[in-house]
Amino acid sequence: MGIRLLFIILTLWGIYIIVRRYLARFSESDRRRENNAADNMVQCKVCNTYLPEAEALTKDGDFFCSEAHLIARHDKD
Ligand SMILES: [Zn+2]
Known part of the structure; x- marks a missing residue:
């Protein structure tokens, strides 16, 4: 029971890290595109x-x- 709970927590944590990384990259490229449009x-x-x-x-x-x-x-x- 305890090991299964630990496994679930680790899985959710891994998903959280992946999603966070994905969202950070997405918003960064979005910001860069806006800056380029404003500069040129x-x-x-x-x-x-x-x-x-x-x-x-x-x-x-x-x-x-x-x-x-x-x-x-x-x-x-
Ligand atoms: Zn014109």
Whole structure:
């Protein structure tokens, strides 16, 4: 009886450690992603809207919020 109880406690403790480690890693990568999005804001060359670099279109080192603005800028030059 006593050994079985000890085994159950150890099993639950192991699960607790694994879950804690998993949750810590998950929240850490989440935080990192938010920081990256905040750090890499770029400005559309046409309408001056700020947007995350990941969502922006680039051409010749300039950033654009949409394909329409990329084309608009390209036609002007
Ligand atoms: Zn734009």
